Amino acid sequence: MSSLAAARIFTRRFHVSARRSALSRFNMPAMSPTMSEGGIASWKKKEGESFTTGDVLLEIETDKATIDVEAQDEGILAKIIAQDGAKNVQVGAAIAIVAEEGDDLSGAADMAVKAATESFEAEKAPEPSKPAEPSPPKPEQSQPQPQADTKIDLPISDRIFASPIAKKIALERGIPLAQIKGSGPSGRIIRTDVENYKPAPAATTSATTPLSQPPSAQLPDYVDTPVSNMRRVIGSRLTQSKQDLPHYYLTVKINMDKVMKLREVFNTTLIEKDKTAKLSVNDFIVKAVACALADVPEANSAWLGEVIRTYKKADISVAVATPSGLITPILKDAGSKGLATISAETKALAKKARDGKLQPVEYQGGTFTISNLGMFGIDHFTAIINQPQSCILAVGSTQPTLVPAPEEERGFKTVQVMKVTLSSDHRVVDGAVGARWMSAFKGYLENPLTFML
Numbered sequence: 001m002s003s004l005a006a007a008r009i010f011t012r013r014f015h016v017s018a019r020r021s022a023l024s025r026f027n028m029p030a031m032s033p034t035m036s037e038g039g040i041a042s043w044k045k046k047e048g049e050s051f052t053t054g055d056v057l058l059e060i061e062t063d064k065a066t067i068d069v070e071a072q073d074e075g076i077l078a079k080i081i082a083q084d085g086a087k088n089v090q091v092g093a094a095i096a097i098v099a100e101e102g103d104d105l106s107g108a109a110d111m112a113v114k115a116a117t118e119s120f121e122a123e124k125a126p127e128p129s130k131p132a133e134p135s136p137p138k139p140e141q142s143q144p145q146p147q148a149d150t151k152i153d154l155p156i157s158d159r160i161f162a163s164p165i166a167k168k169i170a171l172e173r174g175i176p177l178a179q180i181k182g183s184g185p186s187g188r189i190i191r192t193d194v195e196n197y198k199p200a201p202a203a204t205t206s207a208t209t210p211l212s213q214p215p216s217a218q219l220p221d222y223v224d225t226p227v228s229n230m231r232r233v234i235g236s237r238l239t240q241s242k243q244d245l246p247h248y249y250l251t252v253k254i255n256m257d258k259v260m261k262l263r264e265v266f267n268t269t270l271i272e273k274d275k276t277a278k279l280s281v282n283d284f285i286v287k288a289v290a291c292a293l294a295d296v297p298e299a300n301s302a303w304l305g306e307v308i309r310t311y312k313k314a315d316i317s318v319a320v321a322t323p324s325g326l327i328t329p330i331l332k333d334a335g336s337k338g339l340a341t342i343s344a345e346t347k348a349l350a351k352k353a354r355d356g357k358l359q360p361v362e363y364q365g366g367t368f369t370i371s372n373l374g375m376f377g378i379d380h381f382t383a384i385i386n387q388p389q390s391c392i393l394a395v396g397s398t399q400p401t402l403v404p405a406p407e408e409e410r411g412f413k414t415v416q417v418m419k420v421t422l423s424s425d426h427r428v429v430d431g432a433v434g435a436r437w438m439s440a441f442k443g444y445l446e447n448p449l450t451f452m453l
Helices: 002-007 106-123 166-174 190-196 229-244 257-273 281-295 341-353 433-448 448-452
Strands: 014-016 024-027 039-041 056-061 064-072 075-080 094-099 247-255 301-303 306-311 316-318 319-324 325-327 367-373 391-404 412-423
Touching: 039 229, 075 106, 094 106, 166 190, 166 412, 229 325, 247 433, 257 281, 257 412, 257 448, 281 316, 281 341, 281 367, 281 448, 316 341, 319 341, 341 448, 391 433, 412 433, 433 448
Parallel strands: 014 064, 316 367, 367 391
Antiparallel strands: 024 094, 039 056, 056 064, 075 094, 247 412, 301 306, 319 325, 391 412
């Protein structure tokens, strides 16, 4: 199942073949080349319900979006193993039992239990044992002997089966696992069981709790929010990027007076035709980035280990903040598009990103990233490179600034200045190359009519 889904990763929807000659497992598919685990958002078919080609079987949560999984053939959903809301399901793990029309479904439940048990055992497989260290010499008989270890191994029937993340959360919150009834396969305690645990109300006030202590003093003064798949991947990738890539930073100030005037003229014309159409400063920045990459293609490159790949087109990743975390949808071949097209595509991609509806082809790849915090009043910051790209541009706010102006009677004037910082991978983009790219980018924004040439 997973290999077929992976093969169709760049289609609009994922198709998974479900045709079988008998009961068989339906495994968690890989929705992207880097996906190692995901979540079950919801099943669209119920147990015992049949499906045909093109029917949506379920929605799977990846680190970036929620994606439909379609059936390529007809069949029956005999038994669901991973229920709605299941998190951290490993790719390749059995999530359901499927069959063909006319198959005997009586063995589906037993097969589901066996598949779930095998997945559990694989997760709990011990690490290779290390050679035993030599024991320390025995103490003299005259010295007091240590008390014998009173630890007693529990019988197999008394052991508590819980996922690693469930154990971790229970330990952090001081929740006794023995008091939790597991809802996972074979009664296993899973993450949601621990998070939903509510202690039974005490019949009387504890003798160890002072009666004078106010109830509010017993409540925690913090809130624990479970780490989402997206946040987990963001943390992992950014940590790796900051540790592995030799970042360096270049900052310039750009006079945005001409961009502001040209934007005002364009918006007056566009709004007359369509009241929803309006260019943003970021649209000009995207276009200037693409033009500068055409002038300095060395910055439009990626470190791939044995080779440095230089791209012929500027596929610009634009950072968008979502409730789950940061995602970077891509404007394909931005250099070939006009400002109005860039504006419309950026708005559409940003909306899909916030709604969690981006398809993998819309956020995977990219050759250069823009992170703009200027709309939040941030005038200067540095950004972490989005591997395997070599550069990311951090854009600050545009602010009125006094500058020398000998031609003016007062000797100075006020201009709109924007500060930008380029983070570069020194393995690919040398300082001089980064400086040339910044000079080209600055030139395009300070003379935006060159966009039209």
